[in-house]
Amino acid sequence: MLPNDLDRYSRQIRFSGLREEGQRRLSQSKAVLCGCGALGTVIANGLARAGVGHLRIIDRDLVELSNLQRQILFDESDANRSVPKAEAAATKLQAVNSQITIEPVIADLHARNIDELLFDADVILDGTDNFETRFLINDYSHRSLKPWIYGGAVGSTGQSMTIIPGRTPCLRCVIESPPPPGAMPTCETSGILSSASTIIGAIEVAEAIKILSGQLDVVSKGLLVVDVWSGRMNRINLDGLRQKCECLTCVKGEFPWLEGSRGSQTTSLCGRNAVQVIPAGDVSMDWNAVQSRLAQDYALQKTPFLFRVTIDGYELSVFKDGRAIIRGTSDVAIARSVYARYLGG
Numbered sequence: 001m002l003p004n005d006l007d008r009y010s011r012q013i014r015f016s017g018l019r020e021e022g023q024r025r026l027s028q029s030k031a032v033l034c035g036c037g038a039l040g041t042v043i044a045n046g047l048a049r050a051g052v053g054h055l056r057i058i059d060r061d062l063v064e065l066s067n068l069q070r071q072i073l074f075d076e077s078d079a080n081r082s083v084p085k086a087e088a089a090a091t092k093l094q095a096v097n098s099q100i101t102i103e104p105v106i107a108d109l110h111a112r113n114i115d116e117l118l119f120d121a122d123v124i125l126d127g128t129d130n131f132e133t134r135f136l137i138n139d140y141s142h143r144s145l146k147p148w149i150y151g152g153a154v155g156s157t158g159q160s161m162t163i164i165p166g167r168t169p170c171l172r173c174v175i176e177s178p179p180p181p182g183a184m185p186t187c188e189t190s191g192i193l194s195s196a197s198t199i200i201g202a203i204e205v206a207e208a209i210k211i212l213s214g215q216l217d218v219v220s221k222g223l224l225v226v227d228v229w230s231g232r233m234n235r236i237n238l239d240g241l242r243q244k245c246e247c248l249t250c251v252k253g254e255f256p257w258l259e260g261s262r263g264s265q266t267t268s269l270c271g272r273n274a275v276q277v278i279p280a281g282d283v284s285m286d287w288n289a290v291q292s293r294l295a296q297d298y299a300l301q302k303t304p305f306l307f308r309v310t311i312d313g314y315e316l317s318v319f320k321d322g323r324a325i326i327r328g329t330s331d332v333a334i335a336r337s338v339y340a341r342y343l344g345g
């Protein structure tokens with residue numbers, strides 16, 4: 001007989017890879033999910049239902065109608081109300097499992113806040129849509145000796161790799177630096193099938209469960225590459241790659257994304273005609289003053305998390321930390337200029 005608090009996990013506990021001991025370890029562990037879109041919703045769903053004791057969900061974005069095709073935790077009401085994804089996911093999953101702690105964080109992950117958001121993670125999961133953030137996570141993982149699970153999906157394909165500092169190759173062993181803008185297919189240029197993101201998200205969940213239940217010896221090795229359209233699934237052997245490539249991160253201990261010498265402050269957002277602008281350094285913008293000023297000339301929509309205003313065909317969503325998502329352009333320079341013109345900085 002299982003104790004009452006474990007009864008809901010009876011089918012998972014029966015699985016020989018976990019048993020009661022593995023389940024108890026899951027309930028005492030903390031997972032941090034970076035990004036809650038196509039991959040992230042599948043990951044958060046899997047971890048919450050599996051009974052991971054503490055789940056922190058970090059996401060900077062708002063739910064939109066075009067997300068619903070693949071982002072499994074959101075519905076039309078979330079999109080109509082522009083609810084932040086982290087918040088919507090936490091609400092849904094807390095109703096699924098009230099035994100665990102779910103902590104939504106509405107923020108953009110960057111070098112200045114990564115320590116505060118990831119310091120207590122037992123595992124870090126990749127639900128991001130860009131390589132810049134992944135290289136930052138890769139740096140952080142190796143400086144803090146925390147495992148992380150890389151995942152990405154576009155079109156009908158997906159990739160995943162489990163990275164244990166000191167034991168496995170890292171992201172930089174496989175890709176020397178983030179591909180330049182326009183060099184890689186994105187959700188915007190190539191679209192995405194939900195099957196691709198779902199399978200990669202599910203793989204990330206299984207890898208996290210192995211790590212959180214203390215079974216580092218059974219994590220999958222190498223780089224998994226899946227194509228749901230052709231039906232192919234390959235695992236690329238990366239044994240010995242660390243030593244061979246003399247990796248700057250995992251062999252030589254250089255962390256340029258973490259130290260801020262790499263990485264920009266503007267991001268063109270995947271799948272949308274929009275750019276995110278993050279003010280450099282400490283934000284000095286007075287959020288209320290900016291709202292009052294703009295409200296004299298324009299109609300503002302306000303929520304507890306942001307205000308939104310449309311000016312000259314650009315829609316600005318402005319968050320309390322000074323971050324803005326500027327819709328109506330994918331040109332970073334134009335977005336910077338719109339930001340400077342209407343928000344200062």
Ligand SMILES: [Zn+2]
Pocket residue numbers: 169170171172173174242247248249250251
């Ligand atoms: Zn490496």
